[in-house]
Amino acid sequence: MRTAIIILLGLAATAITLWFTPSAQRKIAAALFTVAWLAVTLLNLRTGLSHGYTLAQELPIHLVLFGVPVITFWVLVLLKKG
Numbered sequence: 001m002r003t004a005i006i007i008l009l010g011l012a013a014t015a016i017t018l019w020f021t022p023s024a025q026r027k028i029a030a031a032l033f034t035v036a037w038l039a040v041t042l043l044n045l046r047t048g049l050s051h052g053y054t055l056a057q058e059l060p061i062h063l064v065l066f067g068v069p070v071i072t073f074w075v076l077v078l079l080k081k082g
Helices: 002-020 023-050 055-079
Strands: none
Touching: 002 023, 002 055, 023 055
């Protein structure tokens, strides 16, 4: 359930960022979002590791947590060039 919530938060952050970013600045916003979302997922990874999970257990989940919102953001930016 926590994984779904974090993915939904990432998608909401994607939508809000796209909504408020002018189209000319969306590639810059996508790059900044990628770095910011990486920081969020790394903090979440640290939390999981501190609760006794191994990196091998956490890494596949965090690849999804990072990848879904970031890939969605970049796809939307690259498809809507104008």
